[in-house]
Amino acid sequence: MSRLSSLALTPFLLSFSGLILAVPDDQPVEITQPPAVPPLEIPEEVLGGIGLHHLKFDREFDSPVTLATLPEGQGEQVIALQRGEFCAVRLDGSGQWRPFLDFRQRMAGITMFEEGVHGIAFHPQFETNRLFYLSYTQNEPRRTVISEMRATPGDMPTALPESERVLLEIQQPLADHWGGHIHFGPDGLLYIALGDGGLRNDPYRLAQNPWVLHGKILRLDINARTGKLPYGIPADNPFANDQLSRPEIYALGLRNPWGLSFDSQTGHLWCADVGQDLWEEINLIKKGANYGWSDRDGPAETAFHPGPLLANTATTDPVHAYTRLRGEGICIVGGLLYRGENMPALQGTFLFADWGFGTVWALEMDDLNERATRRLVVHRKPDAMKFNPTLLTSDAQGEPVLLSQEGNLYRLEYSEEIASQ
Known part of the structure; x- marks a missing residue:
């Protein structure tokens, strides 16, 4: 599974005779003085009446990593699979799907846990320019690639791989913490989430280094050109005129961000960030x-x-963080601020999940102070259920859709059966 790392092979262990943490993508680390278990900062309650509805297809979608709506008004979404297959699907229960792009030959030999396809995003003017954007990894040298591609005209477009234009390549020191989600904002600019480049402890201090792109959110104007760059630097990027920083950077200090989403009402940008030993966090x-x-x-x-790394650095705390010390989860998956119409009980909550535990939560917010006030458990995975969410996103109507590593897609929706129990 892309960038959620080797959780499938590495157990999570807590031993308070000397805390041992076997964590994603890392070897077990012994901490002789275990940290104190922090108290739960906000109350948690179970929210009944909402459950997962399995969307049935005549195939499984192996390791789906992201979903993007085709802006054609035809009711299709494109699902990206980690090993290079892209399928246009209908999430209406019909089970319809068709090929959109076959990138599997390009992904040949890309087999490590976090390598592969990470993102797809359609240009806001796709209906006229047919442009869309990809985020994926390559080797020799190991790197993240952000590229532009065109699609055919018509109501059922397919990709034209020969039209690919590479916008950005970021060499990666290690095969972990790629991040890689991409999303267009309401400002028409392309946002890119990049991880710190991997292994434990951010050994090269890349996430805090303003002269590298690792561990950052980038913001590019793909309709413009700055100098000889194949993209434009927005004039209001925070470091656009700072010679000591990369001008592409919009925000920094992230480990392994996964699940960019914009609030459809406020335009606020949300991002979940996978932690190391102790914490999983949600950032505004x-x-x-x-x-x-x-x-x-x-x-x-x-x-x-x-x-x-840098003196006098001011940092921003997460909106919410949960900890492995309380056994709440081990790998956060973003995430969206719910603005749909089908589930009024979730209106205005931030929905997210945990890959390892298969739990889905709704976070109630104090919007004024931008802090969480209550956490609602929407779904807990039964022991017999194969469910390891890789992304919680939405369809074209803003209703929640979950992708799961084993290849299934689910809707989060009102369930009379659950409500009657």
Whole structure:
């Protein structure tokens, strides 16, 4: 599964005789003085009456990583699979799907847990220019690729691989923490979430280094050109005129961001960030903000760096963080601010999930102070259920859809059967 790493092979262990954490993509690490278990900061309650509805197809979608709506008004979404297959699907229960792009030959030999396809996003003017954008990885050298491609005209477009134009390549030091989700904002600009490049503790301090793109949210104007760059630097990017920073950076201090989404009412940008040993966090991304990694993890300072990389660095705490110390989960999956119409009980809550535990939550918010006030359990995975969510996103109507690693797609919706229990 893309970027959610080796959880499938690495158990999560807690031993308070000397805390041992076997965590995603890392070897077990012994901490001789176990950290105190923090109290739950907000109440948690179970919300009944809402459940997962399995969308049946005549195939499984192996390791789906993201879903993007085709802006044609034809009711199709394109699902991207980690190993290079893209399918246009209908989420209306009909089970219809068709090929959109076959990138599997390009992905040949890309087999490590976080390598592969990470994102797809359609240009806001796709109906006239037929452009869409991809995020994926390549080797020799190991790198993240952001590219532009065209699709055929008509109501059922398919990709034209020969039209690909590479916009950006970011060399990666290690095969972990790629991030890679991409999304167009309401401003028409392309946002790109990149991880810190991997292994434990951000050993190269890349997430805090303003001269590299790792561990950052980038913001590009793909309709313009700056100098000889194949894209434009928005004039209001926070570091556009700072010679000490990369001008593409919109926000920094992230470890392994997964699940970019914009609130359809406010335009706010949300991002879940997978933690290391202790914390999983949700961030409300703001221009120029620093979210702390790897000086901080979740709401706490890290023990493995003696001090901040840059002096006098101001950081922004997450909107919400949950911890492995309480057994709440081990790998966060974003995420959207619900503005749909079918489930009034969830209106205005932030929906997210945990890959390892298969739990789905709704986070009630204090919008004024931008903090969580209550966490609602929407779904807990039964022991016999194969459900490891890789993304919680939405269809064209804003209704929640979940992708699961084993190849299934689900809707989150009102369930009379659950409500009557």
